[in-house]
Amino acid sequence: MTKGAFYTGEYRNLFKEYGYSEEEVQARLEDTWNQIFYGDEDTKIYYESEDGGGYLVDTGNNDVRTEGMSYGMMMAVQLDKQEEFNRIWYWAKKNMYMTEGVHAGYFAWSCGLDGKKNAYGPAPDGEEFFALALFFASHRWGDREEPFNYSVQAKELLKDCIHKGENNDGFPMWNPDNKLIKFIPDCEFSDPSYHLPHFYELFALWAYPEDRQFWKETATASREYLKLACHPVTGLAPEYAHYDGTPNHIRGFGHFFSDSYRVAANIGLDVEWFGSNEWAKAEADKIQTFFADKDPEDYRRYKVDGEPFDEKSLHPVGLIATNAMASLATVDGPFAKETVDLFWNTPVRKGVRRYYDNCLYLFSMLALSGNYKIWKPENGRNQTYEGSLS
Template structure:
């Protein structure tokens, strides 16, 4: 119920006195941001949320003063409030909201989605977006406690911690809110039949995949399915998507949701959140799949004055509705709500474009403790705004474009979060001419702290032929064998190499020549993985991971202590260490090391493979089940995978498993379909407490491999000196040419800084400091620059670097 207004006034005065001393989280953001600082706006409007939506109520949830059920509270608001409190470094109110959600909404597996003003449950069941948002907030809060940024007041009165509840929510989402990698809008309904794209949170799922690493493939498949559905939206070409639709892109036959505006076929208050959620994935993880939809949205909207709600044909929504205060307003809305969401999408077009949306958004902030205007002739004022949903979406948009809404999961990997980002060792290449049969291209570099980076190698003649490496770490150490992400040989020719680091405005660029990709066909065997590249990504397939008895709704508690590539003399091997624990399983626990093939939700076609060849050992003699998992078995729910029994010893042993001899476990009689392979597993099942190590040296395929793999063409040398025109890709380098024993370097604009040439062994052959230079002529003979491969590099006074390779043959 309401407190007396006298107390509200006292609280308001106290907030005004203390808000001046409030601070955002003490984390240096590495995200791109607009020029306007939103720090004080975010803090001041948070004080307004506390004053209007929390403090006047005895139930300390986020209340909706003007909803169709005035002053109620929904689980969505709990997630939103916890996120805003988190970024405002307000653990006190973070706990107030969460504790109230635990007391009044928690139903054992999820939060009931709605309560009245006094906390009485009025809407049972889960709202999946709320579960996701609360989970990510708790994961981030747990990290802040562990980093001593927040205090140990991280337990509810009943003793539940941030971490315990976060993990239980993730288990509940997997158990109740996923159906075949489709996101259900609630517990046990929707999914494969229909989805709410406003709930898609791919950046969250990437954090979940690391936090809940045993279910990494589950979260990755969910991400892929979300993007597949978005790409099938009936409004995709305009960057529009309806509030509700089927995963295949069709409209749902009947309206859904408790407030089905436009029969769920408009981009309205549910779907408009897609811009925020996808832009977060794009900014946090450089996610390329987010880009096309957001780019289409920018082409459609043209300028920020058109930010609004739309139908799929590109026309504005229509009609009016009444708020809970009985005030009528149009469904169209050019306000802080819509501008902030379209502003998120604008980040994909660069900061110049985002500045325009920032300027438009600030028209709807008057310096007070709320978003919106006190009065407005266009009915976009506090009387006609909800003072709930609009406030939160404005926060999400403003905090994202200003760099405040940073990836705390990645940020907390840094030992010191306030140190400015910089290179310790700038990126370098082991060679500029790649013959991967002899050695890979090694790309190395080191930053002064962990941060999200990506390395893209793009074919000069066909930019669609590219491969991307990315990670969140301080070190870049890549070995590229000339292969695509699916194991195919990349085309021969020149490649532009771009190293991009979140938080550094200028990428580092190189140019290399791919003469030959590695051949994975050796003695009529196809190398699926032999771990030579020192990572968990196979040549064929998705990722090496673990499959445990806690997955797929099971209640085991087995764990993995190690899954890593290690050196053994001159060889690399995969080492997997497990500890079995039955938990509440009711039978012997199990765990498996898994080669997962389900990349982007696609299946792996093993047609033509007649034998799988595995070289493996264990720390003791050990019987294991070798399993091939197919999609039809998974959908049947029987867990009766195709398997064979192997007996590992302490010495590496080669096992040849004929595909025709694979049989279903438990006496099943389904026929093996090689086109539906999801994974290959080596599973151990023994009593609780059993611990051991399995070591894999290689896995190969034999048979008729023609449809699966094509060997790369023979090596082609870059055998002539070619005049290179780099004006389209570099800031300074224009052309490099050779004439009469001289090398002429033409620059795009005047350059001041150092220029040097090194040979393929890294030896410096030439160095000079230039001042306002437009071109440089070098006497190749005098500087001993003879036949061979070289890299010319520049380093400007502002720290910008560029490198371009060239070749001299005579």
């Protein structure tokens, strides 16, 4: 096992290793940000509100989701875009945060473009991305007044995620016994793509001291869970899975489809941050091998054993991006460079379904260029923010 960037401070630029120049890689990364945040109306997904907020639109569903908002914050902190970060966080805290009911302390997973809540339930993948993006913001820029006291906001959110329900006041987002993240708090099954052990390793350092052992255990539990959830031959994971890793076919989500794509990306980033292991490399090889002989225009929904459905992929560009990010786990794998080249030669998506694809696209650009970094307390400038929000 080789050590990851958490220990070495060194982030691999796979694009450069595979023959692309540093200049063109940096230009491509900046152009991707600019297109997704400030491009034309057929490309951009970021908008600003008159009250000083900012939000990312799920263009396929015409709403604002905690998934996209937390993703936007992570993108912004990685690229040193504090004004956009603060605008997104301001909008999320103002419109999505719930202060009463069984889900108080969490964020409503979907809102209208006007900020009105479409639902009063949360989706845990948003909360975990919010928390780590906030920690990174604290370490990179320094805390300021509420709600921009980033580290406090992160610690309070994580406290709610694991302690709600102890006083019959709601439901935790992680099962307290097996330490696995739930699909939603008031259910008892999981979504393999929600499992981010590399995030939990950092929560174990920066959460409230009394919660740190829990997060360490979740990192171990999630890595073991992914071994159960990913098919032993194809490497494909279902969108929903039971705690034993078997597909959960409730509402038809027991197959490899949109959520599932993120598993490959998560495995790649876990290796980049915390080091390689034989399972991760083998898993990345299986996924890339499965797609090596398939035309992206014919990507489909699949059973986890690889049997295809007639239904086409809704997000083929996102799938190309996440498969490429898996190359971080298998740099010398049989299809690693080929998969990255395919991604490099694929433009950002335009049109109605662009939101999810382009979020995954920018994450892959960050990771493969060595710019998806762990921001530790000692890394930051702790500068005073002088943007437009007060």
